[in-house]
Amino acid sequence: MPISDKTQIAEPEVNEKLVLEHNITPEEYKHIKEILGRKPNFTELGIFSVMWSEHCSYKNSRPVLKLFPVDGPSVLVKAGEENAGVVDIGDGWAVSFKVESHNHPSAIEPFQGAATGVGGIIRDIFTMGARPIASLNSLRFGKLANARVKHLLKGVIGGIAHYGNCIGIPTVGGEIYFDETYEANPLVNAFCLGIIRHKDIARGCAKGEGNPVFYVGAATGRDGLGGASFASRELTDESHEDRPAVQVGDPFMEKLLLEACLELLKTGYVVGIQDMGAAGLTCSTCETASRGGSGIEIELSKVPKRETGMIPYEIMLSESQERMLVIAEKGKEKEVKKIFEKWDLHAVEIGHVTGDGIMRVRNNGRIVVEIPARKIAEDSPVYIREEKRPEYLKEAAELDEEKLEEPGDCNDVLARLLDDPTISSKKWVYEQYDHMVMTNTVLRPGSDAAVLRVKPAGKYLALSSDCNSTYCYLDPYTGGRIAVAESARNVICSGAKPLAVTDCLNFGNPMKPEIFWQFKKCVEGLADACRSFNTPVTGGNVSFYNENPRGPIDPTPVVCMVGLFESEKHITGSRFMNEGDLVYLIGGNRVEIGGSQYLKNIFGMKKGKCPILDIEEEKAVQSLCYESIKKGLIRSAHDCSEGGLAVALSECCIMPGGEFMGACVDLTQVYPGDSSKASVLFGESQSRIIVTIAPENAGKFDSFAGSSGTGVHRIGTVKGKKLVIKFNGDDLINSEIDRMAEKYFGSIGAKLKL
């Protein structure tokens, strides 16, 4: 039975209690009254509360985010200017990309939480006028032995697959870590990249007095209002009690919206366009007006709704998915409507651009909101939070390596690490994602970086996402730098040059001084490393308040890096390709074991010193690898990360994409004779790349490497069906690669069945 409009309840009086319930501090409330010159009404209070939330305003993080380098010769749209940054890739073509979190919704309802995360980031990209061509996902879960974690993993993967597969954008890579720190607070960070011609870059901007404002896409419901917001409980009748707190995604609707918007943008009739994501109609109207230096006026009775009795507060704050705001040229209304009609979508003129700088909302003619647009969008409070170095750091750094028991049989340890879901193949996951649609996927998931072609531009891109949160827990500054360095290393190994970065900063509650310290140190690390690699940050997202009853998550600043190939010929895989090829190790002969997956897996310890990162050394290693690839000397290149050299070499043997190949290597000349077996095999020293060289190119590579001055060791040969690793005359590892592959590829699937 439809609910009649009579069930609409009168708006409550704005009082102190209501203000607090909206997470608005007394000082903020005072500021709001100053802006308005009066008390806000209920709807206006709601608008300020969402626009001044951390999610929309970055009020706790903005001063720190200023540390990021955001400029560069190839940056066309900078971080914060629009919905996503845009970077030049040459010949009039550009890429737009961004990563965003959907952690909290995914913790409550993993399938829809993750699905709408994917949908949201895709909208951010096509809002820029770009056609999305690839997605990545960076995910963190608790330990897989936990039943709830299994449920979350299956739900999140199912949701990502559901949305991405249906809309037809390939999910080409990403990363997944399992650690108890994420037990009740999984991280779901979704990345999307689109391609666009420079001249077609769209803006989220409302300009030109009298230009019509269109609402396009799905109808507005009460979804996204429930859960945290008290409003749905107090304001709606009992029929709404079961309403899910998480929005529900409809990838089919978004596919239509995507095609219709790109078709519309081609006409040139669009003045501005913005998706309705967080804070829906509120954010899209006041932000576009603020950017355009204009005002905007809308009439809520014209907004397509899928529920009756919605009050202005609900309509303005709804986070229903798959909706966009389009500001068109006056006189082109018919043309706009025609395109959306073709795609069977709503396109309703709900208002117009004004010249007075005011965001004015009417409901059946009555003014319900009147706020200076720029004041809400730009004048949000900024806080510099207190910071304090956490106590745990001292204890965590204490690790008496001498006292660590050396592994008896290193083969068993290697088998255990290959079976560790953080290290093992994510085949169970990526086979559920359509990672080939659009026929651009050159290097598929499982490689160091995903490699894509950009068909119309004749370009090739590498995408990588990285963050080792254990390093960030032990040393946030170094951990942050390593996240960037590793991402760059992955891009380099695939044969591309790092271009730019987007990041998703996942932390606990910033009101805790220790958390804010972690946040600041991580950002300093990311910023310094981005400067060193000349990779500007083009945008991203901050996600605070990631805590579970046991405490905050480990700091997790996820870095997604985009690299550009100079030539298709440089595309390089990470697996061993040919029997008889020579195996080299570029870089690294430090002896380190702190923060390793080995310590975590075998001893249950998150301890020791984070691996050292010497940025000059890192750059030299990357440069040698990259230049050698360009000279055509390198057959395969693989970065050395979690699990150390032993795991990296194993991965080279069994990486999918061809026949498995064994190898025989000797590390005696690389490490001092008194090094522990564990540190030689499983230590996670940075700045190391395993490459293979065809025997006929060995001379050329040796002399080139020699002239570069970077440490290089020839450590062995690709051969047979076993991986043998020798050190000081002992076979530390002597394993059948087929057996290793069984562990590596079967791990996650098997653990889910337990």
Added chain:
Amino acid sequence: MKFGVVVFPGSNCDHDCYYVLNDVMKVKTDYIWHKQDEISGYDCIVLPGGFSYGDYLRTGAIARFSPVMKSLIEYAEKGGLVIGICNGFQILLESGLLPGAMLRNESLSFVCRDVRLNVENSRVPFTSCCKKGEILEIPVAHGEGNYYADEKTIKMLEDGGRVVFRYCGRDGKASKEANPNGSINDIAGICNEKGNVLGMMPHPERCSEKILGSADGKKIFNSIISHLTR
């Protein structure tokens, strides 16, 4: 020679099919919007993969009511070549151009990976350049590719040589391990009695260029083109 690629709302392999035909195979190709009911002048029509109408209700169940389908059925009855790939195959089943139905994959999960196909019938236009028993490596990407038909229908298909592709292992033999979705008799693709309508779950358009790892899919497009030029 002119190919047409039908675009339903929710089709997402339409661009890929167009690209392979137009840019790789270099044959004239048009998009055909699903609301269009005039489709004369085409030599082969492709129903591409994707999620037509979001696959709501059942895969392909709503697309069969699109205006273009009535003309397509007439076109097929007159002997016009029609190839349905993935969602296109599902639409062919729903529209009755091919017999049987699709169930959800046995694993209940979407599956995207390379599979091997044994070409069991090389006498239809779509496999005219293949040898009987040839093995093609082609990716699948679907959640509902578990082909099913009753015993009588299966017998009719098998006896009539209408199973064009069967999932197989390295040795060319059909097996449960090689079958990504649990389809009956490891069926991957079938044709109608006259052999002018083919439905297949794997995506030949995803492997028609060497840079994508396999160019086996090109053999199917080559077959169609060489049949049409003959």
